[in-house]
Amino acid sequence: MEQRIERIKKQLHSQSYKLTPQREAVVRVLLEHEEDHLSAEDVYMLVKEKYPEIGLATVYRTLELLTELKIVDKINFGDGVSRYDLRKEGATHFHHHLVCLECGAVDEIQEDLLGDVEKIVEQRWKFDIKDHRLTFHGICHRCNGR
Amino acid sequence: MEQRIERIKKQLHSQSYKLTPQREAVVRVLLEHEEDHLSAEDVYMLVKEKYPEIGLATVYRTLELLTELKIVDKINFGDGVSRYDLRKEGATHFHHHLVCLECGAVDEIQEDLLGDVEKIVEQRWKFDIKDHRLTFHGICHRCNGR
DNA sequence: TATTGTTATGATAATCATTATCATTTGACA
DNA sequence: TGTCAAATGATAATGATTATCATAACAATA
Numbered sequence: 328m329e330q331r332i333e334r335i336k337k338q339l340h341s342q343s344y345k346l347t348p349q350r351e352a353v354v355r356v357l358l359e360h361e362e363d364h365l366s367a368e369d370v371y372m373l374v375k376e377k378y379p380e381i382g383l384a385t386v387y388r389t390l391e392l393l394t395e396l397k398i399v400d401k402i403n404f405g406d407g408v409s410r411y412d413l414r415k416e417g418a419t420h421f422h423h424h425l426v427c428l429e430c431g432a433v434d435e436i437q438e439d440l441l442g443d444v445e446k447i448v449e450q451r452w453k454f455d456i457k458d459h460r461l462t463f464h465g466i467c468h469r470c471n472g473r
Numbered sequence: 474m475e476q477r478i479e480r481i482k483k484q485l486h487s488q489s490y491k492l493t494p495q496r497e498a499v500v501r502v503l504l505e506h507e508e509d510h511l512s513a514e515d516v517y518m519l520v521k522e523k524y525p526e527i528g529l530a531t532v533y534r535t536l537e538l539l540t541e542l543k544i545v546d547k548i549n550f551g552d553g554v555s556r557y558d559l560r561k562e563g564a565t566h567f568h569h570h571l572v573c574l575e576c577g578a579v580d581e582i583q584e585d586l587l588g589d590v591e592k593i594v595e596q597r598w599k600f601d602i603k604d605h606r607l608t609f610h611g612i613c614h615r616c617n618g619r
Numbered sequence: 620t621a622t623t624g625t626t627a628t629g630a631t632a633a634t635c636a637t638t639a640t641c642a643t644t645t646g647a648c649a
Numbered sequence: 650t651g652t653c654a655a656a657t658g659a660t661a662a663t664g665a666t667t668a669t670c671a672t673a674a675c676a677a678t679a
Contacts, residue, residue: 343626344626345626345627345674345675345676347626347627347628347674347675349627349628350627366665367665367666368665380628380629381628381629382628382629382630382631383629383630383666384628384629384630384631384666384667384668385627385628385629387665387666387667388627388628388667391667401551403549403550403551404549405547405549405555405606407636407637407664407665408664408665409551409665409666425594425598425600428603434598434600436594436598440590440593440594441590443589444586444587444590445609447586448571448582448586448609452571452580452582452614453613453614453617454571454580454609454611454612454613454614454617455611455612455613455617456609456610456611457574457610457611457612458609458610458611459607459608459609459610460551460606460607460608460610461605461606461607462605462606462607463591463594463600463602463604463605464602464603464604464605464606465600465601465602465603465604466600466601466603467599467600468598468599468600471599471600471601489655490655491645491646491647491655491656493645493646493655493656493657495656495657495658496656512636513636513637514636526657526658527657527658528657528658528659528660529637529658529659530637530638530639530657530658530659530660531656531657531658533636533637533638534638534656534657537638553635553636553665553666554635554636555636555637
């Protein structure tokens with residue numbers, strides 16, 4: 328974890344940004360909750376426990392900056408709230424999500440799986456793909472069979 | 474078009490809903506702009522030209538109802554505004570989108586292309602898929618090569 | 620160490636897409 | 650025609666997010 332933070336610091340510095348204590352606190356929370364798909368408000372509440380002076384606007388700004396730098400991925404499930412995930416290091420594509428309609432759980436697929444599809448899209452539609460978002464809604468293995 | 478409206482009316486009636494003049498006006502606009510990915514505000518402005526008494530809240534409610542009944546698909550591109558598309562009749566899956574980062578144009582892919590991926594997801598993750606959303610961000614054929 | 624200039628912050632106001640509220644209207648049915 | 654429940658329109662309210670502004674913090678330089 329400390330090494331990850333050090334590397335994020337270097338990423339920020341390489342673009343003339345600073346890793347302020349507030350930004351570090353946000354990164355720590357994201358690292359401690361890598362599986363959780365936190366909203367900005369979630370992040371704020373968690374950071375505030377350890378860094379009470381932080382402002383909500385700062386959390387939003389930090390998440391936005393990290394998203395622009397592709398350190399963080401911003402996810403929309405269409406419910407009016409954005410979610411933020413630390414991007415896995417070295418990840419060359421956005422991971423996919425399985426959203427359970429029963430329990431609301433969100434599982435992740437790290438595998439790309441879209442290689443063939445992207446080839447078809449690039450060739451048939453002449454579309455130069457930079458990023459993709461794939462979300463499945465359905466019933467998860469926990470709720471399945473009930 | 475009239476036949477499509479008649480069929481939508483039947484769909485509504487089969488669930489004890491009415492096709493009021495306001496709802497019909499909304500459906501007409503959606504039918505006339507099938508390729509356009511209209512926001513609720515877009516729909517409202519277009520409907521108002523022909524049906525000036527309509528209220529914005531009614532447009533929202535109508536779009537929401539049509540979405541629940543799967544007559545309309547609600548799309549999120551992560552920009553804070555929902556878009557609404559009439560679902561193609563008989564469509565068994567949600568179509569995909571190509572969003573151009575340069576000009577903002579949104580193109581559609583009607584083909585599923587996800588058959589193999591879905592098989593893998595259902596078997597490996599034991600996830601019973603009900604719906605999916607796939608969006609590609611990149612450079613469209615019009616902006617490509619500039 | 621002090622100074623300077625720029626970035627970043629926190630509190631809070633503002634914005635905007637959307638939903639809730641309420642009085643009234645409308646449509647279906649007997 | 651009367652009744653009742655659904656639907657409407659206007660507008661207030663909501664909540665996620667962004668803008669604003671005074672101030673703090675930080676890095677570089679003398």
